[in-house]
Amino acid sequence: LSTHKVRTYGYRYPHPAVAADIAIFALREGELAILLITRKEEPFCGMWALPGGFVREDENLDACARRELLEETGVDAPMLRQFANFSEPERDPRERVISVAYLALLQSDRIKPQAGTDASAVGWFRMSAIPPLAYDHGTIVEAAIRSLRDLLDDPDILFNLVPERFTLSQLQSAYEAVLGRPTDKRNFRNRLLSTDLLRETKDLERGAHRPAMIYERARH
C-alpha cells in the first residue's frame, strides 16, 4: 500500500460510490449459467461475486456497465439492460456503495473470460450450483433471474442466447433453460413463426436425425 500523498476528491456532503454490477447469463451445455469472479481484495477476499465496477466521471451508467463487461469478458454485450438499484447503506462494509444492477445475455461460444484487474478468477456457474456470494450479490442474482424471465416473452431478448444462425429447437432449448421448465413444441413454433422476426436460410443442420431448418433474425 502506498503512503504517498494521493489526489483526493472532496465534497461538502457525503457522496456514495456508484457502481454497475452485471449479471451475465449464457447457456452452458444446455443449462443457464452465470459468470462470476472471485474477489482478490478485502472485503470478501476470495469469495465469488458479480463482475462490476465504479462509474467514471465521464461516462453514464450504461457505458459503465458495457465497459466493465468488456473488461471482464472481452465481449461487447448484445443485450444489456438495467433492472434495479441496490442502495442499503450498509451493503458494503467499507464505504457506502449504491449499485445499479444490469442484466446481460451472451452466446457462451463467443466468450473467453479472462481474469482482469479486480478479479483473480472467472468462472461460469449453473444456476443450480451458485456458490455463496459477496455483499448482497445473492439477492441481486435472484432479482436478475426474475427480470430475465419477465423479459423472455420478447423474442428479441431470446435471440441473444443463441448463435446468429440457429434452429428452432435451439431457440426452444434456450427458452426452456431460462424458464426452468419444458414448453410445448408446437405452440412455441407456431408463436415464433407467426411473427416476422425469423428468416429461413437455405441451410440445414445435419445430424443422426432429420435435418433441421436453420433460421436467422429477419433484418427489418
Added chain:
Amino acid sequence: LSTHKVRTYGYRYPHPAVAADIAIFALREGELAILLITRKEEPFCGMWALPGGFVREDENLDACARRELLEETGVDAPMLRQFANFSEPERDPRERVISVAYLALLQSDRIKPQAGTDASAVGWFRMSAIPPLAYDHGTIVEAAIRSLRDLLDDPDILFNLVPERFTLSQLQSAYEAVLGRPTDKRNFRNRLLSTDLLRETKDLERGAHRPAMIYERARH
C-alpha cells in the same frame, strides 16, 4: 454564504452525488396534474423542477424519496416506485449528479403543498400545461407518464388516485385522466367487479341523478 472552514468528505476517486427526483401525480379538477417546485438557487434559479434531493448517508433510496416527498408535500406517499435512473455526466452543470427517478401517486385532496428549504414555490400543473423544466426534468416527466400508463392496468395502482371510499365512476375518471382517452364504461366495470379487490359499502353517493354505490378496497 459562510466563509467558515466547513467539514468536507474526501475520496480517493471521484464520487457522483446521488439524488432522488420524484414525479408526483394527482388528479386536479378531473385532470392529471404534476407537482413542481421553483428552484431558489443556481443553477436554473427560478425555473420549475421536480421535487427531490440528495440521498443521506444513513438511508436507502426509497427512504430518501419518501422523506423528500414528505418534506415537500407533508404527505406520506401511499404509492412510490422507482422507475429509471438518469446518469448523463453533464446533466447537472455544477457537479455530477445521478438521479434515481420515482413515481408517486396522491389523492389531491390530502395535500397541502408548502414551500420547503429548496423551493420558493410549489404548484400543480396539468399535464397539458407543463412549463419548461430545469435540468433534464422534462425527459424524466415524459418517462414517468409512460411508466404510469404501463402500471395502470393494476388496480392496486389506480386506487391511489381516488379517496378511500369511491364510486366506480370516480375510479373510471381517474383511469381516463391518466390514459388521456375515454374508455368503455361497461368493460371497465366488468373488469373491476370480476376481481376481488372491491368491497361494496352500505352507502350511496347522492346527487342530481341516480345514487351511486360507494366502494372501498377489499382487505385481504
Added chain:
DNA sequence: CCAAAAGTGTTACTCGTACACCCATGT
C-alpha cells in the same frame, strides 16, 4: 431397422373489445 430429433393442425378456453338502452334521483 432402429434411434433421434424435426416437423406438423385442430380444438377449447380465456380475455379483451365493441356496442345501446333503461334506471333512480334532484330540480
Added chain:
DNA sequence: ACATGGGTGTACGAGTAACACTTTTGG
C-alpha cells in the same frame, strides 16, 4: 317532465394452451 349520471349483458375475435403422430436422416 326533464336533465344527469348510474347501472346493466352479449357477441365476436384474438391469442393462449392442450394435445399425438409422421418424417427424415445417420448409424
